Amino acid sequence: MGKKVEVGLVAVVCLSVVLVSAFVEVEGNNHGSTKSKGIGIYVLKKGEVTAQFTNYGATLLSLVVPDIHGKLDDVVLGYSNLESYKNDTTYFGGLVGRVANRIGGAKFALDGHVYKLSKNDGNNTLHGGLKGFSKVVWDVDSYDTASHVTFKYSSPDGDQGFPGKLDVSVTYELIGKNKLGVKLVAKPHDKATPVNLAQHTYWNLGGHDSGSILDHEIQIFASKITPVDDQLIPTGEIKDIRGTAFDFLAPRLIGSHISDTPIHGYDYNYVIDNDAPKGKHHLRKVVAVHDSKSGRKLELWSNQPGLQFYTGNMIKDEARGKDGAVYKKYGGLCLETQGFPDSVNHPNFPSQIVKPGSIYRSVMVYRFTSVE
Numbered sequence: 001m002g003k004k005v006e007v008g009l010v011a012v013v014c015l016s017v018v019l020v021s022a023f024v025e026v027e028g029n030n031h032g033s034t035k036s037k038g039i040g041i042y043v044l045k046k047g048e049v050t051a052q053f054t055n056y057g058a059t060l061l062s063l064v065v066p067d068i069h070g071k072l073d074d075v076v077l078g079y080s081n082l083e084s085y086k087n088d089t090t091y092f093g094g095l096v097g098r099v100a101n102r103i104g105g106a107k108f109a110l111d112g113h114v115y116k117l118s119k120n121d122g123n124n125t126l127h128g129g130l131k132g133f134s135k136v137v138w139d140v141d142s143y144d145t146a147s148h149v150t151f152k153y154s155s156p157d158g159d160q161g162f163p164g165k166l167d168v169s170v171t172y173e174l175i176g177k178n179k180l181g182v183k184l185v186a187k188p189h190d191k192a193t194p195v196n197l198a199q200h201t202y203w204n205l206g207g208h209d210s211g212s213i214l215d216h217e218i219q220i221f222a223s224k225i226t227p228v229d230d231q232l233i234p235t236g237e238i239k240d241i242r243g244t245a246f247d248f249l250a251p252r253l254i255g256s257h258i259s260d261t262p263i264h265g266y267d268y269n270y271v272i273d274n275d276a277p278k279g280k281h282h283l284r285k286v287v288a289v290h291d292s293k294s295g296r297k298l299e300l301w302s303n304q305p306g307l308q309f310y311t312g313n314m315i316k317d318e319a320r321g322k323d324g325a326v327y328k329k330y331g332g333l334c335l336e337t338q339g340f341p342d343s344v345n346h347p348n349f350p351s352q353i354v355k356p357g358s359i360y361r362s363v364m365v366y367r368f369t370s371v372e
Contacts (some may be wrong), residue, residue, distance in 0.1 A: 039082060039137055042149040046174040048072065049368070056085060057134035058095035058151040058170045060201050062208075062322070063180065068295025068370040073207035075296065077321065077332040084320045086135070091200040094134025095170050095184075096127035098155055098162050099352065100198035101269070101308060101341035104233040108344035110163065110192060110353065117161035122231060127200070129160030133168065134200065141169065148173035157191065164191025164356075178368045186360040194352040195360040196339040202312060202332030205291035205298060209325035213311065213333045214255030217290045220248040220309060221276035226269045226340055226349070236346045238271060251288070254311060254333070265313030265330070269306045269341050283365060287335055295370040302337035302364045305350050310334040337364050 041061065044051045048070075052061040062074045078092045079085055085092070103125040106117040118129035127134065138151035150171040157165050166188050173181040184197045204213050225241050226234045241247050245257035246268065258264060276284045283301035287309070290297045300307075312332045321327045343349040354360045 040140070042140070042143055043145055044147070044149060044172065044174050045145060046147075047177050049174060049178055049180075051172065051174065051180060053149055053151075053172055054082075054085075055138040055140050055151050056082065057093075057136065058138045058153070059085065059134065060093040060172070060199070063201075065178065065296065065368045066370060068372065071294075073210075073294070074322065075203055075205055075208060075298075077202035077204060077208045077327055079320055080322050081320075090202070090315060091127060091134055093201045094127075095151075095197065096200050096336075097133040097168065097186075097195070097197040098128050098159065098166060099125070099194050099196045099344070100127055100200075100336065100338050101196065102126050102231075102233055104231070104342050104345055106161075108194070110194075110344070113163075115161055115163055124231060124233060125160070127198075131160060133197070138170075142171075146174075162193055164193040165189040166193055166195065168197070170197075175365070180366040180368075182364045182366075184360070184362040186354065188354050188356050188358070190356055192353050192355040194344050195354045196343070196352045197360070197362055198308070198336040198338045199364065200334060200336060202315075202334055203289070203298065204332045205289060205296040206294050208332070209321065209323055209327075210293075212255075212328075212330045214253065214258065214330050215292070216254050216333065217251050217292065218248050218254050218309075218333075219251040219288045220270050220307065221284070221286055222270035222272050222307065223247075223249060224271040224273075226271065226306075228268065228341075232267060234269070234340065234342045234346060234349075236348060238348075251290070255330075258311070263313060266309050266311045267313060269308050269338070271340075272302075272305055272307060283363060286337060289333070289335075290371065295372060297369045297371050298335075299367045299369075300335055300337070300364060301367075302362070304337040304339060304362055304364075306338045306340050308334065308336035308338055308341070310336070337362065 042053045050064040106119045106125040117125040138153045141152045142150040152169045155166040168186045171183045186195045245260035288299045339352045340349040343352045
């Protein structure tokens with residue numbers, strides 16, 4: 001069993017992040033389950049890579065990786081204390097669901113019944129509702145500092161308006177020298193229900209406090225998006241974006257055409273091409289990001305059909321950031337592998353409905369390297 005250690009100020013290897021006593025740092029083991037109900041910090045370390053998680057929201061708190069010169073930096077935006085995560089409206093590092101992204105009108109019809117959901121984005125539902133999965137305390141099922149941590153949560157029937165009890169787990173695992181794997185599994189009990197889980201980390205490969213990500217170079221293996229209306233709700237169209245400001249099939253700077261987009265930023269679901277390069281275990285390489293200053297490169301593989309690319313357009317001087325950082329607009333980017341937003345209201349989109357006896361599985365692998 002892992003041992004819980006109460007702390008006033010927690011300092012973690014390679015990190016200058018200070019975390020207040022609302023967190024508990026938990027010592028890992030090599031064999032089993034912690035079954036913890038408290039809120040803690042869970043540290044994974046392999047080689048030069050160190051990651052921190054908390055079971056509040058199954059949240060990724062930090063990830064430290066080397067740059068091209070071997071300098072270690074935390075490349076994940078976040079806060080220094082638990083209270084800030086509880087009050088957070090940016091979803092820093094959280095695991096969002098039961099249905100990630102937006103559901104128009106906060107309702108949908110399934111099996112002849114109209115389900116009305118909690119509204120937390122105007123008249124719409126965003127990332128699961130007022131108390132989605134990023135705002136609850138998960139159980140800690142298994143933890144080994146040298147390899148993985150698994151969080152579990154049981155969402156009851158009627159949670160935020162969604163039908164049926166749903167058991168969910170997320171496993172974060174350090175793989176090999178420089179990879180972070182994420183496996184999401186969900187099992188409904190007695191009712192069909194929509195499931196679309198996403199990992200909502202904000203990345204900045206120059207370091208979490210290094211400023212804008214507009215000079216990062218990005219390549220997205222997608223030639224289409226699902227356009228949205230003025231409330232960011234999909235219209236139902238699937239649109240070819242080759243040759244437009246949305247086209248990242250060839251690598252280019254994020255900021256190169258950002259002023260040509262309707263919202264002067266990116267917050268769109270990209271439809272991953274079926275012929276996108278595939279990695280191991282039939283995962284597709286969906287996106288690659290490179291920061292020329294640090295030399296850090298992030299590649300992401302997934303089995304999901306969509307990628308929400310978001311450039312932190314709505315970050316507004318988050319002064320409570322780690323190390324006293326003040327995060328500003330474009331301070332981080334999100335790469336959320338997912339099903340299409342509002343699929344429950346668009347029959348032409350891939351279905352997110354999971355029936356009893358079926359299992360939802362989403363897998364992603366982040367690979368970090370340093371290149372000139």
